[in-house]
Amino acid sequence: MTTSPPRTEHTPDHVPAPDAQHADEGAGTAYSARHAEIYDHIHAARGRDWVAEADAVARLVFERRPGARSVLDVACGTGAHLRRLREHFPVAEGLELSGTMREIASARLPGSTVHRGDMRDFDLGTEYDAVLCMCFSMGYMASTAELTAAARSLARALAPGGVVVAEPWWFPEHFLDGFVTGSVAESDGLVVSRVSRSVREGRRSLMTVRYTVADRAGLRAFTELETYSLFTHEEYTAAFTAAGLDTTYLPGPPNGRGLYVGVRT
Template identity: 50%
Template sequence: MYGADLTEIHDLIHESRGKDYGAEARELTRRVLRLRPNASSLLDVACGTGAHLRHFAGFFDRVAGIELSEPMVHAARRALPDVPVHVGDMRAFDLDARFDVVTCMFGSIGYATTEAELHAVLASFARHLTAKGVVAVDPWWFPETYLDGHVSADVTTAAGRTVARVSHSTREGTACRMDVHYVVADARGGARHFTETHRISLFTREAYETAFRAAGLAVEYIPGPHSGRGLFLGVAP
């Protein structure tokens, strides 16, 4: 789970790597509105610091977020004081509310550790949909598209602070283990180093589609978006 150290630099490092939260939110909204033209409410699950949510707030009348990491919840609440951001686990949550759209971005659904948990996640999403609502999931990599042993490195400087990120990812059974090292330096505090380890499931496309259908959602997979991971869209009856 993302800690306070990473929360502080999360958006900076990923935006420096070329991630455009605004463009992703606009494109996803365009696709969703084709399926549900009158959609006016959205729930972003595993919303992190609210980087996508702040853009969704400009496209929908009512938005909310839910996130397991409390440091990220606090960051999202600071950034979006008028948006409800809840602490919760995507595998089992109940907000006593329904939305026209439920999103799960940035491969976060891969933190479900088994196919049974994947089914629980999609069932939770479906419970929070209005009739003909849409679930949009940016998946993690499939087993055949995952690059075992992948190394990534980036350095960025902004507002007097330099951040370096180096990651190594390796396959562990039906998941990948990603070890990430960060060095953060500024004039006042000097340099500090911390690490994070993430285990992210490599579900097959068929496993995702089965979980969507088990939740009662008609599912479509769109290859290409989100750095090649693609996009799943599920529509409720």
């Protein structure tokens, strides 16, 4: 079952950027090492509530699979959601392509496994009660073929009757061409400013982001380009259906883009 997404304007949240990668990372990654180091500070300044989001996602899972005990967070980043999810699920693991982000998540979550993997083709040989893909990471897929491959990977990691929760990027009709925004994060001797401008290029959104970082060691600045595909609601739904998921779209929270919730049939 699906419902149609709303038509609303937005203030883009910050997401990882794809220009600088570890040698072991492929096209599916979107985190540079320098960005990973300031990622949590940026999100804190922008008001992202990791605890509330993790609690809400856990409720969606338990509504559809009471007694769920295991969760895999795909594209888990620094493990901010996982830190809270461990309070809901006895087994809480992550999967991340970025080496720097994996290192941060592993240090933050002793005792939890953070696997290296690409959402387009990972296969851990394990089935989980729930698989998550938050922070609009599926928007990094470059085509509908990649989107479908990612959906199939998520579904393959599920036990029968298990639940996928995925946060999409903006739908084409919601994206604001030329949108600009900025923020400043200050904490523990670190100040990070971020300004961005987003434009549309065909079926993609291109966000140019400029960072200035000040700490006791000095002042530095860098620019990153974040590229996302503007998939339609119908394309997301088709990908999840092809993966064998009975999917519902829930508009709105947590960040204006809504969530897809699918159950493995």
